[in-house]
Structures are given as C-alpha cells and as structure tokens.
Amino acid sequence: MMRLMLEPLSKSCKFNEEEKGDKRPVFLQCAELILPWLTPSELANVSLTCKAFYQICKTITLRRSSDSSRGFENLAIPFHNTVDTHPYVFFIYTPSLIISSGSQLRRQSWGSEFPASPNWVSDLAVETVSLVDEKGESVSGCDCETCGDVGDEGNGCPCSRLAGLDVASECGPSCGCGLKCGNRLSQKGISVRLKIARDKRKGWGLYADQLIQKGQFICEYAGELLTTEEARKRHKYYDELTSHAHFSSALLVVREHLPSGKACLRINIDATSIGNVARFINHSCDGGNLSTKLVRRSGALLPRLCFFASKDIQEDEELTFSYGEIRKRPRGLPCFCDSSSCFGTLPSEET
Numbered sequence: 206m207m208r209l210m211l212e213p214l215s216k217s218c219k220f221n222e223e224e225k226g227d228k229r230p231v232f233l234q235c236a237e238l239i240l241p242w243l244t245p246s247e248l249a250n251v252s253l254t255c256k257a258f259y260q261i262c263k264t265i266t267l268r269r270s271s272d273s274s275r276g277f278e279n280l281a282i283p284f285h286n287t288v289d290t291h292p293y294v295f296f297i298y299t300p301s302l303i304i305s306s307g308s309q310l311r312r313q314s315w316g317s318e319f320p321a322s323p324n325w326v327s328d329l330a331v332e333t334v335s336l337v338d339e340k341g342e343s344v345s346g347c348d349c350e351t352c353g354d355v356g357d358e359g360n361g362c363p364c365s366r367l368a369g370l371d372v373a374s375e376c377g378p379s380c381g382c383g384l385k386c387g388n389r390l391s392q393k394g395i396s397v398r399l400k401i402a403r404d405k406r407k408g409w410g411l412y413a414d415q416l417i418q419k420g421q422f423i424c425e426y427a428g429e430l431l432t433t434e435e436a437r438k439r440h441k442y443y444d445e446l447t448s449h450a451h452f453s454s455a456l457l458v459v460r461e462h463l464p465s466g467k468a469c470l471r472i473n474i475d476a477t478s479i480g481n482v483a484r485f486i487n488h489s490c491d492g493g494n495l496s497t498k499l500v501r502r503s504g505a506l507l508p509r510l511c512f513f514a515s516k517d518i519q520e521d522e523e524l525t526f527s528y529g530e531i532r533k534r535p536r537g538l539p540c541f542c543d544s545s546s547c548f549g550t551l552p553s554e555e556t
C-alpha cells in the first residue's frame with residue numbers, strides 16, 4: 206500500500222523540482238503529513254528517492270531524536286548518542302498502561318511538525334477500569350469529595366489509607382478533588398527532566414537531566430497489559446531473538462500480594478513495542494537509585510507500577526533499579542552495572 210502511495214508522490218517530486226514557484230508544492234505538504242507515519246527503514250528508503258524527500262526525512266529524524274515521548278509527556282525526553290550512529294529507538298509511545306493493542310496501534314505519527322495529541326491513546330488506557338456494582342456505582346476505593354486539608358503529600362486523605370502493604374493508593378475518578386490534590390503524585394505525568402543516552406555495553410539507558418530529590422516521582426512503567434499466556438509466548442520469542450541478534454526486550458512481570466496473603470495478582474506489562482521511557486531503565490544489582498511501588502487509583506481495578514527516586518540523584522546520573530533476584534540461567538546475559546555487588550549476569554526468571 207505504501208508503495209502505491211509513494212509512486213505518484215515521487216513522480217510529482219521530479220515534476221515539482223523543475224518548478225520555481227514561491228509556494229510550497231502540495232506534494233511536499235502531503236509528504237510532511239505522511240512521512241512521519243513511516244518506520245525508520247521505510248523513511249530511509251523514501252529519503253533516497255529525491256532531494257526534497259531527503260530533507261523532510263532528515264528533519265523527521267531530528268525531531269524524533271529530540272523527543273522520545275513525541276509530545277505525550279510534559280517535557281521533551283531527548284536521545285543522546287556519542288557511541289554509534291543510531292539516532293533514536295523506534296517504538297510506539299503510550300504514556301499509560303493500555304490493554305493489548307490488537308491492530309489499533311500498529312502505526313503512530315512521530316516527527317511531524319505538530320506534536321501528537323495527548324488524547325491519542327487515552328481511549329485504550331486501562332486506568333479508568335473500575336470495580337462497579339450492577340447500578341454502575343463504584344464498589345471499591347473512596348469517593349471523598351475533597352482532600353483539601355490533607356497537605357501536599359495527601360497523607361491524611363482517606364484514599365491513601367486504602368492500600369495494602371506494597372501498594373499505594375491515590376485519589377481516582379470517583380474522588381471530588383482535582384489533579385492538584387497532593388494524593389495524585391503519579392497522575393501528573395513526568396515532571397523531572399530526563400534524557401536517554403547510549404552506553405557501549407548496556408545499550409540505551411534513562412538518565413537524570415537535573416538534580417532529582419529522594420522521593421520524587423519519576424515515571425510509571427507503561428506498556429501493553431498482557432494475559433499470562435501471551436506474556437509467556439512473547440517471553441519465549443524475545444529469548445530466541447536475543448540469542449540470535451542484539452535485541453532488548455522490556456517485558457516486566459509484577460506480582461501484587463493481595464491483603465489476604467493467600468493470593469497474588471500477576472500483572473504482565475510489555476513495553477518492547479508499545480511503551481514509555483521506562484522501557485529504557487537498565488538493571489543494577491545493588492538496587493540502583495529507583496524504588497518501585499504499585500499505585501492504585503481509588504476505584505481502579507489494576508494498580509500501575511511507578512518509579513520513585515530512592516535517593517538524591519545527580520544530573521547526568523543513570524536511573525537504574527533491580528530487575529529481581531532470581532537467576533535461573535547460569536549463562537544469562539552479562540551484567541555491566543559496575544556495582545560492587547554485581548552478580549555478573551542479569552536476573553532471569555521463567556515467566
């Protein structure tokens with residue numbers, strides 16, 4: 206389909222190169238709209254067809270490397286590479302957890318003059334999934350009207366006391382308070398400056414681009430929410446890819462122990478093809494400088510995995526956390542965390 210569309214465009218390209226008008230030709234305006242939807246290899250092919258397309262593709266590449274979040278986050282999160290020639294990583298961006306995409310999210314415009322619409326994936330987000338009774342009323346969480354006198358941390362809010370031991374609870378859609386409420390720390394998006402930089406041995410990593418104080422919210426781990434069956438299938442497939450070529454997967458399994466202590470809820474999040482900047486966080490055997498917390502919005506069925514600074518973090522410091530303790534494979538992938546407690550291999554676990 207793409208070839209059919211581009212053939213007439215490149216023919217008119219030749220025609221328009223001969224034109225010496227002041228106005229930008231319509232075909233170039235069309236190209237500006239269409240080319241940001243292409244993958245890097247498609248873009249590379251198109252850039253060979255004529256000078257005008259080459260220039261547009263170059264601009265798109267620059268825009269892509271200047272903001273991995275494509276305008277979905279409050280702040281641009283650029284790529285920096287002084288190691289090799291890869292300008293950016295191509296994946297579909299979602300600022301929050303989404304239900305497995307099916308065919309709806311195969312393409313995303315990235316690198317156009319206009320930033321992506323923040324509502325672009327919101328219809329697919331699962332955060333508003335609630336436990337409701339037959340009348341449609343919320344049967345979990347709280348519906349406090351206001352958290353006004355609870356301070357910026359939201360400590361006194363009834364919602365913050367609903368959580369289990371390793372889960373924090375924030376105000377949700379059923380609460381009367383707004384986004385300014387102190388008990389919605391992780392809902393305001395990324396508010397610290399971050400960048401993605403390339404390391405010779407570990408590949409891309411997420412770095413602080415400012416001083417970050419202990420306790421500050423960094424980002425959530427966003428991606429596709431998978432069934433355990435699908436997660437196992439993908440895990441096997443990613444393992445095969447990793448053994449044949451350099452490939453980085455970002456499939457995370459989180460277990461939430463339910464208050465009874467007898468059961469646990471398993472959450473599989475795959476950020477490999479569809480995810481946010483958290484997919485670039487590398488492992489450190491000493492636990493790194495990030496702590497993870499499951500955060501549930503009042504009334505929401507599923508918690509979200511959120512990263513907070515576990516210590517003060519300096520500008521240019523890499524953000525890392527521990528991928529886990531279990532090392533099932535004796536010859537697992539080598540770990541280059543460089544911490545004094547490094548095990549030598551990355552954690553690995555059967556999913």
Ligand SMILES: C[S@@+](CC[C@H](N)C(=O)[O-])C[C@H]1O[C@@H](n2cnc3c(N)ncnc32)[C@H](O)[C@@H]1O
Nearest residue numbers: 407408409453455484485486487488540541542
């Ligand atoms: C979630 S991704 C992190 C981003 C990844 N570095 C990239 O380039 O996209 C996980 C992968 O990063 C690499 N990685 C993470 N931590 C590492 C470490 N401490 N040492 C070596 N490689 C690491 C491994 O290839 C791992 O499978």
